Amino acid sequence: MSSVVESLSCFVRSSIGKKILVAATGLVLVLFVLGHMIGNLLAFAGPDAINAYGHLLQTSLHGGGVWIARLGLLAAVVVHVVATISLTRQSRAARPDAYGRQKAQVSGRAARTMIWSGLTLLCFIVFHLMHFTVRNIENFGGPDYEVVLDGEKMHNVYKMVVVGFSHVGVSAFYILSMVLLYGHLSHGVSSLFQTLGLATYRSERIFKAIGHAYALLILVGNCSIPLAVLAGVLK
Amino acid sequence: MSLLNLHLKVWRQHRGQPGHFQDIEAREIPDHASFLEMMDIVNERLITSGQDPVAFDHDCREGICGMCSMQINGVPHGPERATTTCQLHMRHFREGDTIWIEPFRAKAFPVVKDLMVDRGAFDRIQQAGGFITVRTGSAPDANAIPIGKEVADAAMDAAACIGCGACVAACKNASAMLFVSAKAGQLNSLPQGQPEKDRRTLAMVRQMDKEGFGHCTNHYECEAACPKEISVRWITKLNRDYAAAGLREAFVGRQEAAEGGD
Numbered sequence: 354m355s356s357v358v359e360s361l362s363c364f365v366r367s368s369i370g371k372k373i374l375v376a377a378t379g380l381v382l383v384l385f386v387l388g389h390m391i392g393n394l395l396a397f398a399g400p401d402a403i404n405a406y407g408h409l410l411q412t413s414l415h416g417g418g419v420w421i422a423r424l425g426l427l428a429a430v431v432v433h434v435v436a437t438i439s440l441t442r443q444s445r446a447a448r449p450d451a452y453g454r455q456k457a458q459v460s461g462r463a464a465r466t467m468i469w470s471g472l473t474l475l476c477f478i479v480f481h482l483m484h485f486t487v488r489n490i491e492n493f494g495g496p497d498y499e500v501v502l503d504g505e506k507m508h509n510v511y512k513m514v515v516v517g518f519s520h521v522g523v524s525a526f527y528i529l530s531m532v533l534l535y536g537h538l539s540h541g542v543s544s545l546f547q548t549l550g551l552a553t554y555r556s557e558r559i560f561k562a563i564g565h566a567y568a569l570l571i572l573v574g575n576c577s578i579p580l581a582v583l584a585g586v587l588k
Numbered sequence: 589m590s591l592l593n594l595h596l597k598v599w600r601q602h603r604g605q606p607g608h609f610q611d612i613e614a615r616e617i618p619d620h621a622s623f624l625e626m627m628d629i630v631n632e633r634l635i636t637s638g639q640d641p642v643a644f645d646h647d648c649r650e651g652i653c654g655m656c657s658m659q660i661n662g663v664p665h666g667p668e669r670a671t672t673t674c675q676l677h678m679r680h681f682r683e684g685d686t687i688w689i690e691p692f693r694a695k696a697f698p699v700v701k702d703l704m705v706d707r708g709a710f711d712r713i714q715q716a717g718g719f720i721t722v723r724t725g726s727a728p729d730a731n732a733i734p735i736g737k738e739v740a741d742a743a744m745d746a747a748a749c750i751g752c753g754a755c756v757a758a759c760k761n762a763s764a765m766l767f768v769s770a771k772a773g774q775l776n777s778l779p780q781g782q783p784e785k786d787r788r789t790l791a792m793v794r795q796m797d798k799e800g801f802g803h804c805t806n807h808y809e810c811e812a813a814c815p816k817e818i819s820v821r822w823i824t825k826l827n828r829d830y831a832a833a834g835l836r837e838a839f840v841g842r843q844e845a846a847e848g849g850d
């Protein structure tokens with residue numbers, strides 16, 4: 354037993370082991386981001402659709418479902434952030450003296466700025482949770498935000514989204530964060546196939562294309578909501 | 589033949605001391621000279637004028653030993669694809685060009701003098717697992733073990749690695765993953781390498797970490813810089829082999845491993 358733990362902790366402390374953790378937690382977050390976006394797009398199907406969806410999430414497994422998801426996602430984010438910061442620090446230390454001239458031949462800007470897009474996303478995640486989950490940036494609770502649907506009282510998610518995104522500054526920060534998420538994903542998604550040892554000579558291009566298409570899908574899908582609110586399409 | 593007048597910015601450093609760029613005018617360099625021959629001409633003139641010549645590594649001067657490590661205008665071994673510094677010719681430069689010449693920079697490659705770095709870290713990684721254990725004395729029959737053509741070809745591609753360190757020099761993280769993956773992958777793909785596969789993979793990666801190289805962020809600058817065009821698919825394989833070896837080490841006991849024939 355203890356030797357299992359010892360070997361595993363040695364594994365996750367190694368550079369490759371740590372990077373595999375980054376990829377595995379990245380994959381969890383990638384899948385979550387897609388599900389989250391699809392759910393949110395229900396706003397375009399009208400208030401009832403998204404309110405019922407919100408209610409379903411809140412009440413699944415007698416209210417336990419949402420907490421299982423929250424704890425799982427929290428763990429994924431914490432591991433992802435701790436591992437990437439640790440790897441970034443180790444790799445900075447691996448080149449203490451900078452070159453006078455250094456030319457990147459093939460790597461793109463998105464790849465070279467993963468830590469910065471990531472840290473901004475971390476700020477965004479904290480803000481987003483305070484905004485729509487804890488709701489202590491603006492008061493989205495109380496009787497003003499209650500609706501009754503099929504005889505059940507539930508939170509008016511639709512109204513919260515519309516009021517939340519009607520502030521231009523808030524919407525602008527969401528959109529900026531989504532642009533950075535686009536960068537993070539356009540490198541990250543194809544990169545995780547390499548880290549997990551799945552890329553091959555033949556499939557590599559397909560994974561690259563999937564990564565870019567996925568990143569674009571998330572960008573367009575997520576930005577459409579604040580933009581629709583600002584344009585008065587969702588009201 | 590035409591002659592080139594070039595401005596060199598050359599890194600000068602003594603071991604353990606801070607370094608600096610020295611401006612050197614390289615006049616009337618024949619454009620058919622190799623880069624190292626240009627350095628020889630510059631050094632001759634430095635010596636004649638009583639100055640300290642620029643120390644740089646070189647040996648075979650035909651692209652197979654991997655000694656001629658230099659970062660030229662921000663790229664290991666200069667701007668040409670799939671060439672070492674000794675194979676780079678001055679005709680790729682223009683009259684009046686400024687050329688930055690620096691050592692390969694990594695914590696694991698300490699500067700010995702000027703452009704010479706100590707790449708002993710690579711040797712220690714090889715010693716940790718980059719070998720197979722065979723009975724020496726009577727040479728085994730060359731074709732006793734059948735090896736598929738594809739396997740032999742792939743292993744040969746990995747074996748093309750000359751251990752020059754360009755991958756480390758090009759990587760923003762000074763990662764040695766391309767080198768380690770080629771050396772481990774070559775043996776891990778061949779039947780002769782199977783008995784020690786897990787042990788080799790774990791030992792080489794651990795030594796790589798211990799030497800202070802960075803990690804792989806999948807930018808593939810190493811592949812672009814490699815004079816032997818080693819593919820980053822070897823890194824994919826190392827990631828896979830390392831994950832499998834690590835999990836087997838954690839969960840599989842000696843007896844089960846023996847049953848698996850490993």
Ligand code: HEM
Nearest residue numbers: 376379382383437467468471472475541542544545548805
């Ligand atoms: C929605 C949230 C996020 C998603 C979907 C996500 C996804 C990913 C994915 C798929 C990768 C690629 C893993 C690989 O190369 O194998 C990655 C890498 C990375 N992530 Fe995230 N990430 C998120 C949040 C963050 C945050 C908050 C940080 C903050 C530090 C961060 C920092 C990084 C860094 C630095 C890398 C590159 C690691 C490396 O190449 O070694 N990410 N991310």
Ligand code: FES
Nearest residue numbers: 649653654656674
């Ligand atoms: S001197 Fe041998 S490879 Fe350049």
